[in-house]
Amino acid sequence: HAHTRHARPAAPAAPSAPARRGVRTAIVAAAGDIGRERAADLAKNYDEYDVEDDPLVHMGRVNKSALKRLANEKKSLAKMLLSLPKSQVTAMVVLPSEVKEAVLQGVGMGSHIAIKRHEGLVARRLRGLTEGEVAAIAGQVAEIGNGTAGGIDARGEG
Structure with a gap:
């Protein structure tokens, strides 16, 4: 055949x-x-x-290296925001509402990988903000870290 x-x-x-x-x-x-x-x-x-x-x-x-450095700066700021107590996050005036909601959702997470994923979410929200807004948030987080925010007023007016 x-x-x-x-x-x-x-x-x-x-x-x-x-x-x-x-x-x-x-x-x-x-x-x-x-x-x-x-x-x-x-x-x-x-x-x-x-x-x-x-x-x-x-x-x-x-x-691309500069873009990655900026993204990593935002991610480290997101880590600092998620490490703050809920009361200090709610008291932050400079934090936009969508970022504040994301941070408050992540406070108290237990799973390591869930925390990492949530850091990425908060960092993405931070990347959507202007540089001035991010600088104001970073300044307020630094004040909280130094203990100068929410404490006794050094000028004696509080």
């Missing part, structure tokens, strides 16, 4: 060489004679701000 081979359908024709080069030549034509620039760099608008002053951009690319 003879096996018959089924004919495969013909593969779609590859685009011709001039069609493939069309995009590249358009980019080169737009770039002119500027050396080895990436297409993504050509698409960016550098007129909005000076890239050299931006700490999150290095040689035209996003500095």
Whole structure:
């Protein structure tokens, strides 16, 4: 009994060489004679701000290490917030309501992995805030850590 081979359908024709080069030549034509620039760099608008002053951009690319450092700072602030007593968290004026709710949910958690997950949640909420709000929260947490917040007023007015 003879096996018959089924004919495969013909593969779609590859685009011709001039069609493939069309995009590249358009980019080169737009770039002119500027050396080895990436297409993504050509698409960016550098007129909005000076890239050299931006700490999150290095040689035209996003500095992932700097972004990770910022994320880790927010995560350590989240750890400090979750270590505070519930009464001090509720007394914090600078804490936005969505962050305060997340912190209050995490106070008193027992499971180690649940605490880690909740730290991530609070850190994500903190990353959504502006730098000024985060600095105010960090300042108030530092005051609580130093014992200067909520204590006897040093000026004698309390």
